[in-house]
Amino acid sequence: MSVVYNKVALIGLGLIAGSISLAAKRAGSAGQITGTARSARTRSIARDLRLCDVIVDNSASAVRDADLVILCVPVGAMGKVMSEIKPHLKRGAVVTDVGSVKQEVIELVAPHLPEGVHFIPGHPLAGTEQSGPHSGFAELFENRWWLLTPLPDTDSHEVSRLRRFIRSLGANVEDMEPAHHDLVLAVTSHTPHLIAYTMVGVADHLTRVTESEIIKYSAAGFRDFTRIAASDPTMWRDVFLNNKEAVLDILGRFTEELFVLQRAIRMGDGEHLHDYFTRTRGIRRGIIEAGQDTAAPDFGRGPKPPERSQ
Numbered sequence: 001m002s003v004v005y006n007k008v009a010l011i012g013l014g015l016i017a018g019s020i021s022l023a024a025k026r027a028g029s030a031g032q033i034t035g036t037a038r039s040a041r042t043r044s045i046a047r048d049l050r051l052c053d054v055i056v057d058n059s060a061s062a063v064r065d066a067d068l069v070i071l072c073v074p075v076g077a078m079g080k081v082m083s084e085i086k087p088h089l090k091r092g093a094v095v096t097d098v099g100s101v102k103q104e105v106i107e108l109v110a111p112h113l114p115e116g117v118h119f120i121p122g123h124p125l126a127g128t129e130q131s132g133p134h135s136g137f138a139e140l141f142e143n144r145w146w147l148l149t150p151l152p153d154t155d156s157h158e159v160s161r162l163r164r165f166i167r168s169l170g171a172n173v174e175d176m177e178p179a180h181h182d183l184v185l186a187v188t189s190h191t192p193h194l195i196a197y198t199m200v201g202v203a204d205h206l207t208r209v210t211e212s213e214i215i216k217y218s219a220a221g222f223r224d225f226t227r228i229a230a231s232d233p234t235m236w237r238d239v240f241l242n243n244k245e246a247v248l249d250i251l252g253r254f255t256e257e258l259f260v261l262q263r264a265i266r267m268g269d270g271e272h273l274h275d276y277f278t279r280t281r282g283i284r285r286g287i288i289e290a291g292q293d294t295a296a297p298d299f300g301r302g303p304k305p306p307e308r309s310q
Contacts, residue, residue, distance in 0.1 A: 004165040005067040005094075006031040011059050011081055012072035013037040013046045014232070015127060016098045018136020020070060020169060021052050026138045029168035036062040037133070046133040060088045068165065071097040071109070076238040079108035091116035094158050098124055100185060100235075102149045102178040104242035110151075118158045121149045123181065124171060125189075129230040142170035143291055149178040186246035190239055191254060194247065196228035197236075 008030040010017040017035060024030040035052035036059055037043050047055045056062050063069050063085045073081055078097060089095070095117060099105045102121050113119050126144040128135065146166045150159050163173045176184070203214045203222065214222070240247055264272040 001027050001029050001168050003031045004029045004161060004168060007066045007068075008033045009062040009066035009069045010035040010052065010072055011062060011069065011085070013042050013051060013055075013133045014072060014131050015135040015140070016124060017070065017072035018046075018049075018051050018133050019126075019138065019140035020072070020098075020136075022136055022138035023141055023169040024165075027168040027170075029165055030068075034062045034066065042133055049133060051133055051136065059085050063088050063093075065090055066093055068162070069093060069095045071095065071099070074232075074235050074238040075099045075101050075105055075108075075242045078105050079112065082109045082112040086112045086114055089114055089117050092118075094118045094120060094162060096120045096122045096148075096162060098122060100189065100239045101243040102181045106149070106151070106178060118155055119151065120154055120159055120162050121151075121178065122162070122166075123147045123149075123185070124166075126171070127231075129227050131232040131235075139170070141166075144171050146171040146173050147176050147181055148173060149176055149181055182243050182246045183249070186243060186250045190243055190247050191250045193228055193231065193236055194240065194251065195254070196225045199225045200229040 008020075008024065010021060010033065013035050014037075021033050021035065024033060032054065033052045034054045034056060035046060036056050037046065040057075043055050043057065046052065059081060066089075069085065069089065071078055071081055078099060082095075091114075095109070095113070096119070097105055097109070099121075100123055102123060105121055106119075109119060109121075124141055124144065124146045126140050126146075128140075146169075148159065148162065148166075159175075166173050199222070206214055218226070261273070261276065263269075264276075
């Protein structure tokens with residue numbers, strides 16, 4: 001594939017940034033990839049891994065002359081990072097992000113946007129419970145959705161160009177209105193993570209009573225909860241604080257559904273339980289048919305990504 005952006009700057013060097021760099025290198029869609037992270041240790045690891053073409057010590061150096069800047073930091077840090085890079089962005093550059101919340105990111109980033117710089121918020125629906133520069137792999141975005149929430153006055157040519165770059169990483173691209181994005185993600189990602197954290201927290205309390213029997217005898221359902229609950233705590237703290245209304249809305253609906261199921265169990269209403277579980281089973285089939293998971297007994301996770309030579 002031909003180069004889409006001559007210089008891409010990655011601010012933050014975790015799972016998503018590392019995977020973007022590796023996928024773009026594989027596709028040949030970026031002329032040069034420059035990266036930076038706030039932590040010196042993270043930058044050192046990224047250099048050892050040759051994660052980017054150039055690793056620099058600060059965001060100002062990273063974004064200088066960049067055609068595309070991707071903010072790969074927790075949502076709560078977006079505004080501060082944007083204020084730091086604002087004086088160093090070249091006219092005509094595109095700034096995007098990978099945050100799991102969009103309305104709050106727009107409010108944090110847009111006030112710092114220089115004239116002549118395009119901001120196109122984005123969110124790749126891909127990830128694992130791993131974090132850090134060593135966790136990235138080029139295949140992360142293959143057949144996954146990458147949502148864009150362009151602002152009303154965004155240059156359509158620049159949106160099309162960014163779509164082309166994202167597709168080069170293997171992802172499918174779709175546009176969505178920011179508020180709708182936040183509601184959809186509250187259902188598909190944010191509230192499920194909160195439930196997983198809660199369930200593992202309950203188990204943590206019980207292990208003190210059962211002398212770790214819950215860990216020793218954990219079944220597949222609980223193991224999958226622990227995988228989700230192992231996700232980056234800083235990122236998820238910011239997600240819940242910055243998508244508060246949508247998460248509380250869905251959490252309220254979840255609580256209502258839970259009360260209905262509690263009553264069915266208490267009353268011995270097997271017919272209701274069977275009908276309910278039959279409907280929810282259909283959601284799983286739909287996800288598999290859409291190519292977003294497999295029916296494999298390992299929950300579709302498959303083998304671990306191959307290790308990269310350093």
